[in-house]
Amino acid sequence: MVSWLFCTLLAAPFLLAAAQERRAIVILTGESVTGNVTFSQAEDGGPVTVRGIISGLTEGKHGFHVHEKGDLSNGCLSTAGHFNPEKKNHGGPDDKERHVGDLGNISADRSGVAEFTFTDSVISLVGEHSIIGRGLVMHSDPDDLGRGGFSDSLTTGHAGSRIACGVIGIQ
Numbered sequence: 001m002v003s004w005l006f007c008t009l010l011a012a013p014f015l016l017a018a019a020q021e022r023r024a025i026v027i028l029t030g031e032s033v034t035g036n037v038t039f040s041q042a043e044d045g046g047p048v049t050v051r052g053i054i055s056g057l058t059e060g061k062h063g064f065h066v067h068e069k070g071d072l073s074n075g076c077l078s079t080a081g082h083f084n085p086e087k088k089n090h091g092g093p094d095d096k097e098r099h100v101g102d103l104g105n106i107s108a109d110r111s112g113v114a115e116f117t118f119t120d121s122v123i124s125l126v127g128e129h130s131i132i133g134r135g136l137v138m139h140s141d142p143d144d145l146g147r148g149g150f151s152d153s154l155t156t157g158h159a160g161s162r163i164a165c166g167v168i169g170i171q
Contacts, residue, residue, distance in 0.1 A: 020043050021040060022041045022125040022126060023039065023171035024038070024125055024131070024169060024171050025039070026169065028138060029165070030138065030163045030164030033054060033057055034054070035052055035114075037050060038052065039123075039131065044126050047120060047121045048120050048125060049119050050103070050117070050118055050120060052106075053113065054108070054113070054138060054164070056164075057112045057113070057138070060107065060108060061106070061142035062105060062107075062159075062163075063156075063157055064103045064104060064106045064138060065083075065103055065157075066082070066100065066131045066136055066137075067080055067082055067083060068081055068084070068101075075162075075165070076135070076162035080135075081155070081156075082099040082102060083099060083101030084101065086100065089146055089154040089155075090145075090146040092104050092145035093118075095146070097146075098122070098146075100123060101123070102143075103123075104143055105143050106138075132170060133167065133168065133169070135165050136166055137162050137164070137165045138163050139162060140162075141159050141160030141161075142159065143157035144158045
């Protein structure tokens with residue numbers, strides 16, 4: 001009895017740490033684009049690891065953003081604009097001046113498949129920057145990261161049309 005209690009007390013901090021990891025998933029669908037993306041956050045306030053595989057893309061870079069709403073009632077258009085609770089200009093994932101939802105670009109190979117893993121320190125799976133219940137959108141064109149000089153560079157990154165989307169849910 002004493003050894004069981006002793007082992008339980010020693011293991012308790014590790015069990016609590018493991019219980020804090022949060023996970024989310026989104027299934028992306030579009031006319032010809034499909035995929036899935038997972039998000040994991042080991043601890044509150046820590047970076048989020050983003051892993052995914054998306055197929056049906058054209059070769060090259062594509063804008064990849066968390067949008068404000070997880071509403072697909074009118075397709076990807078219902079997701080509204082980029083998730084931007086701090087009312088900042090659009091930027092790249094490593095910029096201080098960026099929307100919370102600005103995840104930059106993912107690149108598809110010749111066969112139209114993008115397989116990726118990266119971390120982001122601005123999005124979260126809990127709190128005011130939580131992306132749970134919001135939309136994830138793939139765009140047709142590269143995101144210019146707010147540096148393109150187009151009329152929409154500081155709002156959308158001039159990333160083109162919305163070619164696939166889904167709602168981010170708890171996994």
